Amino acid sequence: MNWKNKTIFIGDNLHIMRGMNSESVDLIYLDPPFNSNRNYSAPIGSRAAGAAFKDTWTLNDIDIAEHGELAEQAPSLHTIIQAAREAHGKGMQSYLIMMSTRLLEMERILKDTGSIYLHCDPTASHYLKLVMDSIFGKGNFRNEIAWHYSGWNARLSKSFSSRHDVILFYGKSNKQQFNSYAVDWESEEEYIRVRRQKVHVDDTGRKYVLSDGGGGTRVRRYLEEAMAYGKPVDDVWDIPKLNNSSKEHLGYPTQKPLALLERIIKAGSSRGDVVFDPFCGCATTLVEADRLQRSWVGIDISPKAAELIVTRIRDDQGGLLQQITARDDYPQRTDMNDIPPARTHKHTLYGLQEGICGGCEIHFPFRNLTIDHKIPRSKGGTDHFENLWLLCGACNSAKGTGTVAELRVKLGQN
Numbered sequence: 001m002n003w004k005n006k007t008i009f010i011g012d013n014l015h016i017m018r019g020m021n022s023e024s025v026d027l028i029y030l031d032p033p034f035n036s037n038r039n040y041s042a043p044i045g046s047r048a049a050g051a052a053f054k055d056t057w058t059l060n061d062i063d064i065a066e067h068g069e070l071a072e073q074a075p076s077l078h079t080i081i082q083a084a085r086e087a088h089g090k091g092m093q094s095y096l097i098m099m100s101t102r103l104l105e106m107e108r109i110l111k112d113t114g115s116i117y118l119h120c121d122p123t124a125s126h127y128l129k130l131v132m133d134s135i136f137g138k139g140n141f142r143n144e145i146a147w148h149y150s151g152w153n154a155r156l157s158k159s160f161s162s163r164h165d166v167i168l169f170y171g172k173s174n175k176q177q178f179n180s181y182a183v184d185w186e187s188e189e190e191y192i193r194v195r196r197q198k199v200h201v202d203d204t205g206r207k208y209v210l211s212d213g214g215g216g217t218r219v220r221r222y223l224e225e226a227m228a229y230g231k232p233v234d235d236v237w238d239i240p241k242l243n244n245s246s247k248e249h250l251g252y253p254t255q256k257p258l259a260l261l262e263r264i265i266k267a268g269s270s271r272g273d274v275v276f277d278p279f280c281g282c283a284t285t286l287v288e289a290d291r292l293q294r295s296w297v298g299i300d301i302s303p304k305a306a307e308l309i310v311t312r313i314r315d316d317q318g319g320l321l322q323q324i325t326a327r328d329d330y331p332q333r334t335d336m337n338d339i340p341p342a343r344t345h346k347h348t349l350y351g352l353q354e355g356i357c358g359g360c361e362i363h364f365p366f367r368n369l370t371i372d373h374k375i376p377r378s379k380g381g382t383d384h385f386e387n388l389w390l391l392c393g394a395c396n397s398a399k400g401t402g403t404v405a406e407l408r409v410k411l412g413q414n
């Protein structure tokens, strides 16, 4: 991996992930904004006050370039997204463009033995499942987990109360690791009800059940021994949602319970493995990963989230603050020396510029434009996306090693 353990990146995860090495993480959990047409903000006075993020999508918000790029690189995704637009409208289309470009990067970053858990809600889960099948492969679909939480069910006039989120779980390949997971039985009654076994009592008063001993025989198993194996977890998870009185509640909008992440991290990783959350919010995933002695890395676009994360982990872990790295630059891939990183940007730039040369403003075919640094490297310019644009051959040689401003002068545009 080309970042330090316990790093939190502040910025758009698309650009940051593009700088992360391939096959470098073991487990990805993501809880992106849901396309639920809400804007979230934290209550004033809570520890998370100031954190807000948008959960509505309009086509204007999205780089047109991303869509163009998908059409060329992942035609099936492009088709799926068009279909979602037919069924649900432009908001869903732009949401899925945003998600698809990022999920493609996650697939690249995930190890062959890794797993991904995508947290969503019933508004978008069926569209996201098409996207996931297309990116990860239908054979790597593992579960659609229903996270069910109880609460006051209002009597609605047209529907039942909605009480679950959906978590789509995929492996990267058939080499994917999985630790099957059991929880304690709540009571003897629960065990008996679920297993549908008849309980007997021996002479000493101990309870036992009869289980299959093979070849038509029945063997006696004492209840406490039978129960010790625990109850294997299935795909419906009853875990309370956080509310204002929960101890771990920070007031961060959409904060998830640690207990939910505990299950995912235990099932999908082992001690020392790398856990990655590209939409980490107030760092629930990272805190739980730290508690379970996993390595971790997270990204959030909100600087408020980054601030919270550092204090939250410090509060949770005592003096570990100095080990946390918070950074707002992009990592540089160290696993692709032979391919210039700029190449991957050419499609995006072509879409953004709509095929028009940044200098003379004339339209050119894709092959006739080349990537140039707006501010040359020799003048402190970087290889980052914001510093790149496309120029035609003539403008490129006119610009030479000068800057954008110098080219404008040469072209008589000032």
Ligand SMILES: C[S@@+](CC[C@H](N)C(=O)[O-])C[C@H]1O[C@@H](n2cnc3c(N)ncnc32)[C@H](O)[C@@H]1O
Binding pocket: 011, 012, 013, 014, 031, 032, 033, 052, 053, 252, 253, 254, 255, 256, 257, 278, 279, 280, 281, 282, 283, 284, 285, 299, 300, 301, 302, 305
């Ligand atoms: C639903 S919240 C995640 C909550 C988190 N699971 C928790 O327990 O706190 C989604 C988060 O994604 C962040 N976000 C939205 N777009 C992003 C992007 N392009 N890159 C990185 N983070 C983004 C938002 O700032 C928000 O914190």
Ligand SMILES: [Zn+2]
Binding pocket: 357, 358, 359, 360, 361, 362, 391, 392, 393, 394, 395, 396
């Ligand atoms: Zn030109």
